Every structure is written in structure tokens, then in C-alpha cells.
Amino acid sequence: MLKGKKILVILVTFEEEKNMTQFEIINNPSTWNVKLKNFRGIDCYYSYEYGNLFAKKENGRLFSAYFENNQTKIFYPFIKRIVPFGNGDLYDIVTPYGYGGPFIEGCEESITEFYKYFSDYCEMNHIITETIRFHPLYNNHRWFRNIIDVEYIKQTTAADLTISLEEIRQNYSNMNKRNIRKAIKNNISCFVAENNLENISKFVQMYNETMIKNNAADYYFFDENYFIEQMQDTNLGKTYLLFAKYNNDIIAGTIVIVGQEFSHYHLGASKSSFLALKPNNLMFDFMIEFSKSKGVKLLHLGGGYEENDGLFKFKSAFTNNNNFEYYIGKKVHNTREYNKITNDLNKLYDVQENYFPIYRGKIKKKQFV
Structure with a gap:
């Protein structure tokens, strides 16, 4: 079990296999650029500058999850935002506008391990939902079909x-x-x-x-x-x-x-x-x-x-x-808090039922007669 409210670096060593696993949350531009050097041909949407532009647009903060073991490397930029209609200490995350999601070099078997670390990070940092705009040219949605809800959007x-x-x-x-x-x-x-x-x-x-x-x-x-x-x-x-x-x-x-x-x-x-x-x-x-x-x-x-x-x-x-x-990924990390916000909204507002997360869709105050 991962301990502590905020995870910066997790380092696990398995001596028998001499296997080292690293999980790190990054928000420093210089560290970001150092980690990017570990990847070949990674697309322009993964730069710190591009992501930070849309973090400002989303009124959030830009981070990236970095994962590495002896088989796989993963780089996953995301924007952390305060949840509207929440209690002020709840957050959600979304990938920057355009196409992104986890950039993966390695094998599919490592995805489950990566996402276990990432889910624990979300839980400990009060992140209740996650939205991923996957990259059509990388087809990276296929790695996550058995982990989160993956929805086809369009060509x-x-x-x-x-x-x-x-x-x-x-x-x-x-x-x-x-x-x-x-x-x-x-x-x-x-x-x-x-x-x-x-x-x-x-x-x-x-x-x-x-x-x-x-x-x-x-x-x-x-x-x-x-x-x-x-x-x-x-x-x-x-x-x-x-x-x-x-x-x-x-x-x-x-x-x-x-x-x-x-x-x-x-x-x-x-x-x-x-x-x-x-x-x-x-x-x-x-x-x-x-x-x-x-x-x-x-x-x-x-x-x-x-x-x-x-x-x-x-x-x-x-x-x-x-x-x-083109696919998007959707994940509720805290069902209790998400359902509470949804139920509270439905009492006072007309909402887009098919929008995720529901509290970021079109919301109109109900007219009571």
C-alpha cells in the first residue's frame, strides 16, 4: 500500500528479479524535459509548454505521471482541476486539448501495475474523476480497455x-x-x-x-x-x-x-x-x-x-x-463523492446526463412552478 497524502516518487525493488519500478508525479518543467529524453519520437502534444497552455485554459495545474520498470516506460500528462459544486478539496483530471493519454514504450503487462500506482495517487489526492483524450495515431486506448471505460467518439x-x-x-x-x-x-x-x-x-x-x-x-x-x-x-x-x-x-x-x-x-x-x-x-x-x-x-x-x-x-x-x-477514457475514482455531487445537481439543475463528468456538462437551473 502506498503511504502519504501526496506521492512524488515511489521506488520498489524486487531483489530476486533485480527489477526496479519507478512511479513519479512531475510538475517541474526541467524534470519534465529530462524524462521526455527517455522516449523516442514522442509527439508534440506531450511537451510541457503545450500542456501548460491548456492548464491555464482549464484553470488547473499541469502534471505528468512517469512510470518505469525493466520492461516499460510510460509518460502521461494531465491537468488537475478543482471540481465545481464540490467541497473545495475535490479534484478531477483531464488530458490537454488535442490528443494524448499515456505514451507507452514497452509491454501491455506493465499497464496494470502502472495504473495501480496512478489510482492510488488519485485516491490520496482527492481526485474523483479522470478523462483521457487518447491519441488516434498511437492507438493507445487499446491498452486501457480492461482498466477504464473506453468510448469511441469519431474518426x-x-x-x-x-x-x-x-x-x-x-x-x-x-x-x-x-x-x-x-x-x-x-x-x-x-x-x-x-x-x-x-x-x-x-x-x-x-x-x-x-x-x-x-x-x-x-x-x-x-x-x-x-x-x-x-x-x-x-x-x-x-x-x-x-x-x-x-x-x-x-x-x-x-x-x-x-x-x-x-x-x-x-x-x-x-x-x-x-x-x-x-x-x-x-x-x-x-x-x-x-x-x-x-x-x-x-x-x-x-x-x-x-x-x-x-x-x-x-x-x-x-x-x-x-x-x-478517436477514443476517450472515463474513470470515476471516488464513486461516493461523484454520486453525491450528481444527486445534489439533479435536485436543482437540468444536466446533460450523457456528459462526463456530469458536473462539467451544460447545467441549467430548474424552473419550479
Whole structure:
């Protein structure tokens, strides 16, 4: 049994097998970067800087669990937040926005041992629920099916950059090819923008317009400081701002993060009044060419708002349906406290019953007659 309210380092030695197991909770940037050096090709979503951006967004604190034995190494970033409607000493955890979950090098047999340590950490630190956004390209959800509740959400799609650019473009849908030709005929051009405050501000204006047009939730709006920090390099990736230009107007843009093995389409924006010129088709084609020039294997475009919607169909028109499955993981670590909060909420509020954790879904005060 693990002792103490807060676990920092657990070291267990089995002399007969000469097997050493280490479990550590990290929140120091320098220690974080040292541990990352133990992993090959780990994705940009696992950097301290990226995770900390979204810890601020979530009003929480960034941590990572590090596990190692003679067979396996695991690195698992998460954000610890105060539970709303709790007693002030209850917390939940969630992975940073995007794709993550435990990054695993080793064998499946070690997962149960890792998660036993992690569950004890949650219990001793009053963490009542855990939400994991698994990484579609790592397929890491499969390691946890017998440990937590794993739920399929939707497909994502990615351009295979290991084949020639000519072959990639040959595999575009016919409509996509026509729209790219239309954009070129309309004298739209794409380029890598200089990383400066003026260009970031231009992107923010377009991004906010796009989010308003799509009736996006408040979570998907960011202040300008977020974009400034996002554009900074990390040990695991470099962020680029790409623009589409028509005459003297910047009419569309994307933020793409280039990691060690994968690029990720992070955020996109465009001016509604220019959409008929098809700038987004040319922009995505340019983003593919740019990512391929960086030597990565895939450009992950993500998914749609819902399964197989218009946005997903647009993205998959570039990828020849090179699709992946996105899952989330859900775990209640303290059933008594979770049920108490749920029951208290149901007395006074209308809640989203299918949302997890229920207290972070849409909540509306009941109207009593």
C-alpha cells in the first residue's frame, strides 16, 4: 500500500528479479524535459509548454505521471482541476486539448501495475474523476480497455506523407481537385507567415469570425496571448502560421504544429466573404506540401464536429480516407463523492446526463412552478 497524502516518487525493488519500478508525479518543467529524453519520437502534444497552455485554459495545474520498470516506460500528462459544486478539496483530471493519454514504450503487462500506482495517487489526492483524450495515431486506448471505460467518439483523418507529393495529389477527390484549380485561377497564393504580433493578430481576427459563424462553444475561443504562446518552439515541436492571400488581403490561415514524426493541423480560420474563391482547399494542399518538406510521416487533420459530417468529408478529400479512430477514457475514482455531487445537481439543475463528468456538462437551473 502506498503511504502519504501526496506521492512524488515511489521506488520498489524486487531483489530476486533485480527489477526496479519507478512511479513519479512531475510538475517541474526541467524534470519534465529530462524524462521526455527517455522516449523516442514522442509527439508534440506531450511537451510541457503545450500542456501548460491548456492548464491555464482549464484553470488547473499541469502534471505528468512517469512510470518505469525493466520492461516499460510510460509518460502521461494531465491537468488537475478543482471540481465545481464540490467541497473545495475535490479534484478531477483531464488530458490537454488535442490528443494524448499515456505514451507507452514497452509491454501491455506493465499497464496494470502502472495504473495501480496512478489510482492510488488519485485516491490520496482527492481526485474523483479522470478523462483521457487518447491519441488516434498511437492507438493507445487499446491498452486501457480492461482498466477504464473506453468510448469511441469519431474518426479522424491524416495525409500519408511517406508517398510522393504527386501521388498524394492524385488521390484527392475530384471535387477537391476542381476547387484547388479554381483557387489558383482566382490568383490565391499561400505562404508561411512570419511569426510576429501583426500576423498573429490577423489570424486571431479571422479565427474569432470563424468561431462566431460556427456557433462554437466558449471553450474554443482563445485570447491573443494564447496564440502568442502557442507560436513558441518547444523541445518536441515547432508551430507555423500559414496564410492564403488574395490581392492584398489575407483571407485564410492555419496553425500547424510540426513534431518529430507527425504534423498536426491545430486551428484554422477564414474570412466568410472570400469562401467562394475556395482558399481553404488551396491552403490544405499547401499545408500538406509544407509538412512533407519537414520530413514527417503524417499530417493529422483531425476529425469533424460529429462523425462523418461536412468538415470531416472536406478533410478526408485530401487523405484518400486514411482514417483513424478517436477514443476517450472515463474513470470515476471516488464513486461516493461523484454520486453525491450528481444527486445534489439533479435536485436543482437540468444536466446533460450523457456528459462526463456530469458536473462539467451544460447545467441549467430548474424552473419550479
